[in-house]
Structures are given as structure tokens and as C-alpha cells.
Amino acid sequence: MVVVMSLTAEPEQIKAVQQRLEQYGYEVHFIHGVKRLVIGAVGDRKEIASLGLEAMPGVEKIVPIMKPYKLVSRESKGKHSMVRVKNVNIGGNDLTVIAGPCAVESREQLLAAARRVRRSGARVLRGGAFKPRTSPYSFQGLEEEGLKILAEASEETGLVTVTEIIDEASLELALKYVDMVQVGARNMQNFQLLRQVGRSGKPVLLKRGLSSTIEEWLMAAEYIVSEGNENVVLCERGIRTFESATRNTLDLSAVPLVKGLSHLPVIVDPSHATGMQRLVAPMARAAVAAGADGLIVEVHPDPCRALCDGPQSLTPEDFDSLMSEIRTVAAAVGRVVREAVCSV
Amino acid sequence: MVVVMSLTAEPEQIKAVQQRLEQYGYEVHFIHGVKRLVIGAVGDRKEIASLGLEAMPGVEKIVPIMKPYKLVSRESKGKHSMVRVKNVNIGGNDLTVIAGPCAVESREQLLAAARRVRRSGARVLRGGAFKPRTSPYSFQGLEEEGLKILAEASEETGLVTVTEIIDEASLELALKYVDMVQVGARNMQNFQLLRQVGRSGKPVLLKRGLSSTIEEWLMAAEYIVSEGNENVVLCERGIRTFESATRNTLDLSAVPLVKGLSHLPVIVDPSHATGMQRLVAPMARAAVAAGADGLIVEVHPDPCRALCDGPQSLTPEDFDSLMSEIRTVAAAVGRVVREAVCSV
Amino acid sequence: MVVVMSLTAEPEQIKAVQQRLEQYGYEVHFIHGVKRLVIGAVGDRKEIASLGLEAMPGVEKIVPIMKPYKLVSRESKGKHSMVRVKNVNIGGNDLTVIAGPCAVESREQLLAAARRVRRSGARVLRGGAFKPRTSPYSFQGLEEEGLKILAEASEETGLVTVTEIIDEASLELALKYVDMVQVGARNMQNFQLLRQVGRSGKPVLLKRGLSSTIEEWLMAAEYIVSEGNENVVLCERGIRTFESATRNTLDLSAVPLVKGLSHLPVIVDPSHATGMQRLVAPMARAAVAAGADGLIVEVHPDPCRALCDGPQSLTPEDFDSLMSEIRTVAAAVGRVVREAVCSV
Amino acid sequence: MVVVMSLTAEPEQIKAVQQRLEQYGYEVHFIHGVKRLVIGAVGDRKEIASLGLEAMPGVEKIVPIMKPYKLVSRESKGKHSMVRVKNVNIGGNDLTVIAGPCAVESREQLLAAARRVRRSGARVLRGGAFKPRTSPYSFQGLEEEGLKILAEASEETGLVTVTEIIDEASLELALKYVDMVQVGARNMQNFQLLRQVGRSGKPVLLKRGLSSTIEEWLMAAEYIVSEGNENVVLCERGIRTFESATRNTLDLSAVPLVKGLSHLPVIVDPSHATGMQRLVAPMARAAVAAGADGLIVEVHPDPCRALCDGPQSLTPEDFDSLMSEIRTVAAAVGRVVREAVCSV
16 A cells, blocks of 8 residues: 655654554555655555554555455456356356346246247346335335246246345345345445355345446455355446436446456346347347356336336347347357257 | 327327326326327326336337325425434424444443533434445444443433444344434435334434435435334435545535425535545535534544544544534524533 | 426416417417426427526426437438548448547657558548647647648548547648548537537537537537538547546447437447557447447557557557457448558 | 556566656656555656556556646645735635626626626626527527626626636637636636636636546646636536436535645535526525635526526525625635625
């Protein structure tokens, strides 16, 4: 870390900073600049916050040099990870597509969706049973009933399943019925939940928060991995900006950026990012071209009747076209959309 | 609500929208514009999401006219509410100051802080026992031990207390020891937690999320109030913007804006908003001048040794000066900083 | 337009709004909602601002229904435009690549860059002669000398040229030497300059402002086209958001979104958007997959010696690899990177 | 400056960075961290951009230590400046109010406004003659005719005047008729214009750009001062954020922050920042309490008939109340709203 002293820092203030650093085991280097003194401190970043340096008199600012995350960093592993959800790989050479409705609304709806997305080439089925909704008056999900329907759809189609969990109770239920759990954007910094998911060992889809920096997102993943669960897949789903023409702004640069910083696989959600049916296909193609390891796409048998997120859901027909476009773009960047081994 | 049809909407698409609206009990009005058809639909906003209109062919967009919140709206009550935390009022003519350290670190630290902030004129003591931290490697709070210390400080000084809760377990503990619970910025859309807090009936300090719109913030309050708990105090604490010179951007316009939209009291947190000691006093004065019902300020007996948020904590001396500035500005806008009745 | 009256609007206030609307030739429709009165006003959007309705007592808000832009709207033309810069097309089936250094630094540097980018497949040469720099102490460009070098490079290589103009004087010089002028992000709302560029008739590359909405961007294009110059190419180059890990956030969704709203061609600048060499290629591929009509990429013979934007400049070797990746992705989405007819 | 080398930096890469630094006259210090090498380079920040270090192999990032602005920095002067516009001071102990309509619409309108705002206590009259408008179809200002009306109003009332200039031509006209020129938010980085304004020597009101950081704003002021014009007043007028409930987000923390970084006076524009009449008074009070040196407020004799910005304009009656509130708050923070010496 680098400690920048203010122009008016006095000798005893500099001395105090030096002592504090040395007391915590840092090695101290002074650099006398044209106007300012800069102190280089060599040691472990974990301690920075506890040092209280920024509040010491004469200190102008602290510039951390090391990244705050360790286990999820690219450096810690050297190569990219692959997360295995039963017989499906996320990461590596595969381009994996997760699809299904925003919410599980009924047995008929989900089974219809599952059959169609499987036929088009999805490998993972999504469907929400616990819906975090902005309004207390909106549909909140079928809860355990929804999970059972997901399990049935998985059994019938051979698709593996993912569902969002929103607290400890929903996590415990989900662990019984589905193959992967999703931590949603609004819970990305629900640190208790991250720890519980970490302890569960279950594959996790960790969505980026609406206003989370890349660093905060990786720190959220660090919470999960630090509990011993390495099966984390990151999901970029749009950030909140001043632009309101789309629901959120899909930050696609995050894909190659994160793949340089972390070994974890990264997928993209063009449905929530844009909020508009007609932007889903172009942004899905773009995500693949940018190097994403997969996609998560909302597909509903009848979007106009969807209880949730209809405007951004594809019809099964649209999804089928999307999959064939995706295959072509994936091939252009050296990726494979693997076919499910047909067990049905 | 107003449904704007696209330029190319066909008669049968218009018909379908009309039927969908009528089926849900809406009264339908057609306005034939120069180029576009606009459909006015009179009915209850609660249903909008379930109608799926935006996904219907020929529909360009939906413009809601009514506000999505009801119980917290100014209109529902006509006048401003006052929240009572034991013998302390938040709202009305009073200007109420909450103060104390970011985290409860030890019995000595908290009691020292409590005595000093009480003497300077604070009425409520803050102190975190459960700390949501960006890094899993940072200090996470003393948990129940911290709550006991808060209760002891309250007993000794007569101050009422507030602490942040982060999940159901911490809420249950907090209900036993403190007078008011805080839902932090990162949990503003943790809807399960909002419901639990709502059912508890306890006074709640609801911080605005880092990237939450005013409408989403009021909807979060609606979650709590819709469970029967009207004792909600809103707290503006800065939003995330492109400007990184301050920790967040304090959106002070939110104070008069929200007081026009809702009957709930609104206070301001200049410490978290700015992240810098030297900005706390000017922004505290500004908040009072803008019409805030109170302030929440971080005060630490020794900011350089704080385990959390030292750089933005005031010393007891600085806080004492701040309180006398606040009294003057409060008087200038017709507010009173009420003295505690001295029971000590 | 729709005028939403406040809950407490009185009959004479409603009457006054009606009269104001009718006086300006609007046709008025009343919709009596559950609580509020909504007034539909049919007429020409151009007049809205002059009506002063939002300031009238009893008016809560105005919701415009029609888009504020006309000439650049998709509806005005029905199909997509193609802009012709001498023998090069931007739009249509072609995928056109503009490349070259941020700034013209010397004859040697620019000629070296021009030869290399031409060989790799670029059709347009970029190079700044007037540089808007954040600091008055940074290199500001070679001015007319730089334009002469551009003209010479064009003559030698057959590439057409584009350069940024920053005021009337630089525009007049540029008109003599280059084939296309660029209005930079910081000047997107320099309305005088937009008008002058409009009157010049020269092909224009209009970059999106750092914090401009899609609608403001199209209104800037409307300024140019309303002066009779239809040769406008839009360029998405990243917007300013809270995320500081990249220089800006590339808003790639803007590409398909704008192509739905406007007939103008849209290209993407992955160099300025990301500010990082290693993100240029993935975001360039993504832009093509999203449907962009072209790219503008910074290439420098020796990025470490660049006087401007070195960290985001590709070497000629990197650019060559990029071009072959681009050809593959372009083919996957049905686009052609046309070869220059070899005149050299 | 501090150069952070990447984990994989090789000895010859380190050597090359060292040589580049030494060649440009920097003194080089090595700090060997736990994992990374950090190079401290002592020298003049002006040169950083030209060094091209960020593009050199093995370099991870550059962390500048010194501020990029010099002449406007607090350090360069030691105390706060006062800008004198004829007989009016901005800065120091005075709280100076600028008021008037958004645009000069007619002689009658402006004279009526001038008389009223003078009577209420404003010292400077504002009025736009050149209006930068988002739409080419909106009212664009009376140009020279408007300036003449401003001059007449000044003569009659004794108020000094300020008007926005948008290019060299409008600047030259304004220099003849008004006492202070305003560089608007959209032109804050129109560097040519900043230079011209700098050379003119005229007092300048420099508005912060919609998406400009504090540092960029101060660099824009540096452009003006570096041409020899020290009469710069900064104006915070709201930044663009995700929140759309107000027109912009007033960043009031910028006031105390900038007063710590620069010696220039800072005023606040609550009208453009909020865009809503009813928020102007509370945010004006807040600005004074936060330490602003003045305010600029839109006042129109008949806001409902304003050709521009009616919804945010105060009536003369509202402005009169505002001024008496302002006097009280100013007194509470030790400021004086000085009365004009009555020459009329």
C-alpha cells in the first residue's frame, strides 16, 4: 500500500504513521516527492482497514496496490476454472445456455417451456420459485410447489436446473430440489446468504449487483469460495446508469475484464440487462463474441400471459432462432454449443 | 395507465389489448393521435404487471399514471407522521440527532461514545453489532455481545438505541436489546427482511439503497408498512454515481422531494454519504436547512483506532461543535433540537 | 401528449390547461381516472416546450407520446441509410473499419500507420489534428500541418480520411483536407458546431456524449440533418457510469436499439470505450455480433511512444489479428468486410 | 507518480520503465512488495501523459500522486479568492445572489424581472440570449437584441449582468454588453472556448458539466486561469445520475470539497439542478448552509408563459420569500447578504 501524506504533514505525524505501520508488521519505505512525502508499506492487504491510517492526522489518502480478493483471482489458480453442474460444464470450451421462464407459474407452463428449450439446445432450465419483487403487491412465486415442478421437469427432460434463493429458508428448500442456486443482483451483498451458499457446496450462479463494481462482485464471490465452495459462476446482467432507454446497461466489457482478473467462468443475462425482447438476440450474440462462457435467457411459452417479465421473454420460436445464431457465432470464436446426450 | 400503441399496430392487435384490459376490469378510452393510437385505461395499478400488456404485439409502451405505493404516500395520510422511539420523537417540529460509532468495538469504547454524544445533545445512540462488510476478511461485529453493550449504554445514559440487522437471526436478537432497528442500504430490497421487520412492529430506520430510486425506496417502506408497522423513518445516505471524489453522492434533494410524496419522516446520514470527516459538518448543516427531520452521525472516541469507518468519524470534540452549529441552523428553519430530560 | 393533473387540481385550473391547449391548436380529451384527471392532447410535439404547461397550477406532469426527433427517425425513411464517403460505404451489408492513431504526431508515424492498417483491411484512416485535452498542459495536436499529412497519407494509400473538428475554424480547415469530419463526445451538444457541420454537407461521424441519452444523441443528429446534411454516421463510444475499472462503459445495447429507432448507420469505438488494449478485440467482435455497421479502432506503430491514448492503442500486429477475427464474426452475422480495390 | 508493475513483469521490462523515467528526468525508487514491484517516480506531473508508461509491457497501472491542476489549487494561493464583478463581490464573507429568467424573451419581461429581483435583494441579473437547446425546434434566444435588453436593465436597476456564451461569436458580442460571462454545463470541456474566455479577462461563471468529475471541472478552470484570467467563479448545477425523479442530482458535497481543493469561489444553481419549483427554496437554503458563496436562481414574472424552463422558475413572490429565508440561514453560518447601495 502507498500512503500519501498531505502537504502540511508534520514530522511527528509522519513518525506516528511509520510507527503504526511497523507495529502491524509492515516494512516502510519513504519516497520524498517534489512536494509531498509518499510512504510505501509492504505487507498484507487484509489488515489495511484495521489500521485506521486514513483517519490519522497528516494522511491525505491511502492507495492500495494489491487486489483485495485472493481465492477467486486469476493469479491464485493460473488457469480458468470449469464448474460442473451434474453432467453439464460451464467454462472451458463449452458455450452453455440456461433458459426458461422468469417464474414457475404452473406445471403446464414450466413443462412446456422445459421441453421447448431443451429441443432448441439449452442444457440448464431456469425458473423462479421465490421472486424478489419491487412491489409487495406483485406475484411472489410458488415457493416449494415451484421447486417440485422444477424437479419434475428436470426428471422428464434431463435438463439440470437453477433457481434463485433469497434467504436461508429458501436455500434449504432449493438444496433438496435443484442442481444450482442463483444469488440474485439484489442479494449480491447479502453476506450472510453468501456464506450459507458457500457452506452448502452447491454450484452457484452469482449475479452482479445493479450498482456493484467489478471488485465488489469478485469480493462477493470471495465470500462464497472462502467458505470452501469453488463452484461459482459469475453472471453479468446489466448495471444501473443514467440511460433509461434500456432497463439496465449491459456492461459487456466486464466479460473479458473479469476473465483477466479471475479464474471463474462468466455468463451473461441479456434478458434482464435490456428488458426488451428485440434486444435479447443481438446482445446474446455479442456476449458470445466477447468471450462469455454461457448465457441465461428468459423463454416463456406465452410471454403476453407471463406473470413476470413478459416484455423481455422470448417465445420458444424466437429462442430456437437465437440458438442457431448462437451456434454460428460460437463457432466463429472457437466455442462449441454441446448437444445434450439424448436420454428422453 | 396509458398504453401507447406502435405506429404499425393493426386493428386486431388493438382489439386484443382492449379485450385484455376489459377482462381485468379496466375502463378503456381511445385517443387517436396524429400518428399513434393511445389507450387510456382506468383501474387499479396493482394489476398492471400481471396484465402482460407490454409483451402484446402492437404495444409500444405502457405509461403508469398512478404511483405504485399507497400506504406510505402523502395522500394516504394528508399530514406528516411522527415516529416515536420510547421518549424520543422523529418528525414533527423536532430535529433529532442519532450519533455513535460505526461498530460497537468494546464496552469502554461504546460507553465513552455514549456519554459524550449524550452530553453534546444526541438523543439516540447508534452502534453496529452485525456489520455487513465488503470483504470476508474485515471485522464483522461483536454480535449479541455488542447488543448487550448497547443495552447497558442505554441504561446508563438514558439514550434510546438503534442497530443494524442483517437477517432474521440478527433481527430476533436486536428486538430483545435495542429500541429501533436499521435496515441498511445493501438490504433495502431484501424483501423477506422488510416483511419480518414489518411484522415486528419495532421502529425502523430504512436506509436508501446505493442505487435505489426514490420510488423503489418508498416501495421498500411500503413492504414494511403493509405488514402493519407504521414506525418507519427514511434515511438518505448517498447514492452511487460516477463521481468518486466522495464515497457516495449525497442526494439532498431527496429530502424535500420525499416529504412531498410521503408522510414518513426523513433523516440524513452525512457520514456514510461523504466518507470524509471534513465534509460531515457542512453536509449536516445543509441537511437541516433542506428540511430533514434528523441526522445520523458517526462519532468515535478515537477515530484513528476505529475498526470501521474511521476516516468519516467525528471526534467527540468535533461532534460537540457540530451540534452547536446544528442548533443555530435548525433555529433558522424553525426547528428545535430538544434537550434530553436529564435523568442521569 | 398526456397531461396528468394533480389530485388536488381545481376546476378552474383544469379549465386553464384546456384553454392553453386549445389555443395552441391541440385537440383535448379528458380521461377521468380512479383518482386523477388525465388530459390527452393531440397535436404537434414541437410546440410542447413553449406551452409552459408544467408550470401551470394543478399540473402534476407531462408525458410526451411522440418522439422529439423526426428526420432521423426510422419511421421517416422506412429503411436504413447508407452513408457514402467517396468510394467507401458505411451501412448496408458492409462492415467498415476505420483505423489509425489517436493523434497525427508526424509524417512518418501517420504514413506508417496508414500503410499498415490499409494492408490489414481498414478502409478509412483516422488521425487527430485538433485534440480536445482535459489538461491545458497536454499535447494539443499539429493542427493544419496534421491535416496535410492526412491528405498525403490518403493520396498514397487510397484510404479515405476522418478527423475530429472542435470549432468553426478547425471545421473550415478540415473541409479542405479530409473526407469526413468527426464531432467528438465532448461536442455532441455543441449546437452551433452541429449546425455548421450540417451546412457543410460533409459526411459526419457523430460520437455519443459521455452522459448523453440515446434520445439526446438522436436529437444532436437531428440538428445536423435539419440543416440538409443526411450523411451522418452515429458512433457509440462508451458512457460514464459508476464503474471505473474501464475508462467508460461501452453501451453496446445502444446499437440494436438505435437501429430500431433511426435509419442512420451506427458504428462502435471499442478503444475509447474501454481504454485498455486487451479489451479492444473482444469488444470489437461483440460490436460486430450486435449488428454494428462498422468500427473505429486506434492503431499506433509504437503505442508506448504515443503522445495520446497509448494504453488503448493496438500495435499493427494486433490490429491485423483483430481484422481476421472480425472477418469471421462478420461472416457469422451476414456481413462483409469489403476489400479495397487495389490502386496502389 | 507510482508505477505498479504486473506480477509477471520481467527484469528487462522493469529496466525499460526505469530508463524511460530517468530519460524524462524522474528520480526512481524501487519498492519490492510481497508479490509486486512498485516504482516510485519523483518529478513533474505535467509530463505523465507523454511518457506512454501505461502502454509499456509489464506495467499494470500508473497511480498519479500530485493533483493535475496547479493555478486553481488551494495550495497555490493559500487563501480563498474573491471575484469582483464591478461593485459586486463573489466570495469572502458575502453571500451573493444571481437571479433572473432563463431566457431574455422581451424588453418588458426582462425589465419586470430585473426590478423585482433587485427589490428582493439580488445583486446580479441573469438572462440568456444564446440558448443551447436539446432540440433544433426549440426557442434559441434573442441573441444581440437580448444582450441590449440586458444592458438596458443593468443601466436602469444598477444590477450587474451575466449571460451564457456558446462560441467565439457570442463571446465577442457579450463582452460588449454584459459584466460576466457564463460557460454552460455543455461547454465545460469546450477547450477552445475556455481559452478565449481566459484571454478576455472578463469574470466567468463556469458551470460544472453534467457528467464531469470535480477534477475535470477544476481542470476546465485551469484552462481559463492559465490564459491569465483569475476571475473564475465555479457553479455546481447538478450531475447526471440514475435518479430521474429530479432533473439532475445536486451534488452539494462538491461545495465544501472544492473549497478545500481550490481557492476559487463556488456558487450553486438549485433551479437547473432540481428542475422543480418546489425544490428550489429548500436546496437554496441547503447550499448556503453547506458554505456556498452564492446562488443563481431562475425567476420569471410569469413562469407559465416562460419560453424556457418554466417548471423550475420561481415567481417574484416566491423569490422574495426565498431571499428572506436565505438571509436567516446565511446569518446562521456567518454570512451576509449585502444590500445594493441604492442608486435608483
